[in-house]
Amino acid sequence: MSVDSTSLLRLEKTSLRQQALTALRRAITTGQLTPGTHLVETDLSDALQISRGTLREAMRQLQQEGLISAGARGRLSVRHLDAKEIRDIFNVRAALESMAARELATRPDRTEAVATLRRAVDDMDRWAEANLEDRIEADLRFHRTMCQLTGNETLLHQWTSLEGSIRMSIMFAGVDRAIKNMNAKRHYDIVDAIESGDETLAAATVAEHMAGAASTLVG
16 A cells, blocks of 8 residues: 655644644743743754744644734744733633533533542642642643533633633742642532532632632732
């Protein structure tokens, strides 16, 4: 059987782009690349050992995710959030995730969803002593899962479109405050509220969770 060599090259390029995307996303969300850092194509392509074309593809994705932004003359830099933007992000998260919690709480068959969410928080607990990147992923996985379980694709899409901004907000005030927001107990409270079947309580618990998280970050 003959193999189309162009397909193999396309696969290799896609793989390199994904690896570059993952490496850059990690560097930004863990603070290795700090807000405001200018991203110089030649330096990054050399460091990652990829072509500038592949790097540009990864950078476009990061721009769509809200992790980097274009400034004067189109120069790209790591996005800088201010306190108002952080509050705005958490207010929108509160609206979306309160809707998710309300929906899950009203389901007569919510037992399975509750079990899935408990496993997600258990994972957060297990990663408590791990590196920051894994802790961030475990935290995001819980909130993403809550939206996924509703089966509302529009809700999930809106949450996912915010994910880059959410990642940026996590490290806004430094590691210590970020870790405080990843406390498993705060997330078990959300699951307990959903399990109660009280949709008002579930929504209010999420709103309180988000308000507390924003306050921890911006004071």
